[in-house]
Amino acid sequence: MRKLCVIGDPVEHSLSPLIQNAMIEAAGLDFIYDARRVAGSDTAPWLAQAKNEGYAGFNATMPHKETLVRLMDELSADAAQFRSVNTVCIRNGRTYGYNTDGDGVLQALREADMDPEGRCVLVLGAGGAAKAVVTKLVEAGARNVAVANRTVERARQLCSQVDALRLTACDFSRETLCCYASKSQLVVNCTSLGMTGARGQFEDLSFLEELKSGAGVFDLIYSPARTRLLERAGELGHKTANGLGMLIWQAIFALEHFADTELDGVAMAAVARKALEERL
Numbered sequence: 001m002r003k004l005c006v007i008g009d010p011v012e013h014s015l016s017p018l019i020q021n022a023m024i025e026a027a028g029l030d031f032i033y034d035a036r037r038v039a040g041s042d043t044a045p046w047l048a049q050a051k052n053e054g055y056a057g058f059n060a061t062m063p064h065k066e067t068l069v070r071l072m073d074e075l076s077a078d079a080a081q082f083r084s085v086n087t088v089c090i091r092n093g094r095t096y097g098y099n100t101d102g103d104g105v106l107q108a109l110r111e112a113d114m115d116p117e118g119r120c121v122l123v124l125g126a127g128g129a130a131k132a133v134v135t136k137l138v139e140a141g142a143r144n145v146a147v148a149n150r151t152v153e154r155a156r157q158l159c160s161q162v163d164a165l166r167l168t169a170c171d172f173s174r175e176t177l178c179c180y181a182s183k184s185q186l187v188v189n190c191t192s193l194g195m196t197g198a199r200g201q202f203e204d205l206s207f208l209e210e211l212k213s214g215a216g217v218f219d220l221i222y223s224p225a226r227t228r229l230l231e232r233a234g235e236l237g238h239k240t241a242n243g244l245g246m247l248i249w250q251a252i253f254a255l256e257h258f259a260d261t262e263l264d265g266v267a268m269a270a271v272a273r274k275a276l277e278e279r280l
């Protein structure tokens, strides 16, 4: 059996072993997947160890995703663009870094009937996840994307790195959110507001009242399953989806890289969802 794992610090909370082992079994693949706590200062020694111990690859979560970028022999286009690696394959001693978050969120949006093509989108947040989201929204043909962030400078930087022509950086005030919401058919929350264990909540959700009817509200957060943002959006009759789909699809794309083969994504997603339902 070939070894895979997720590294992080902390890593105990990670749902990756549960999802990956369920999919590995269902697909009849010859892998075993576990979780390994690796301190942020030990990314490079871990890479050497993973090669020595015969790992076929690993996923990475906080705090390794950025450090891995400069340690890879080769980087996928997304990993290079996001400056972040969440999937590493080790083939004949060489390391290949990928980032499956962007494809994962795009697939999850489509699955939730929120295809961004032709839509005006309001993105909340400008951190690491937002960069993958915004890049893929533009690639998928979103008409305009407004990136609202508490620290406006970070939103500006993100927009200038992706596609300044179709992106607008803005602040996070009620007035600004209302203004962009009134022009949007899709809102994607990439902030940590409302996440279990994180500090902060949306204090004012009135911008949701400005959204056009039939709009979608997608929250990257999956714990809790329904954040206050999604609760309010649902009350107002908007379409809603949480981040579970993104978590699942980024895992499916990672497993395809490890196995170097295309999998039946829909079947794999069903397997992962069932495993998660039993746990969550």
Ligand code: NAP
Binding pocket: 101, 124, 125, 126, 127, 128, 129, 130, 149, 150, 151, 154, 172, 190, 191, 192, 193, 195, 199, 200, 201, 220, 221, 222, 243, 244, 246, 247, 248, 250
């Ligand atoms: P990050 O880089 O730390 O970014 C956090 C973002 O939240 C920043 O835009 C930050 O604004 C904003 N923020 C934090 N506290 C705030 C507050 N009190 N008021 C307004 N804005 C605030 O984190 P990340 O890696 O991008 O992750 C963001 C979220 O996405 C997390 O909840 C994470 O769990 C989720 N996520 C989910 C998946 C999935 O598979 N579903 C994958 C990746 C991430 P500033 O720039 O002003 O600090």
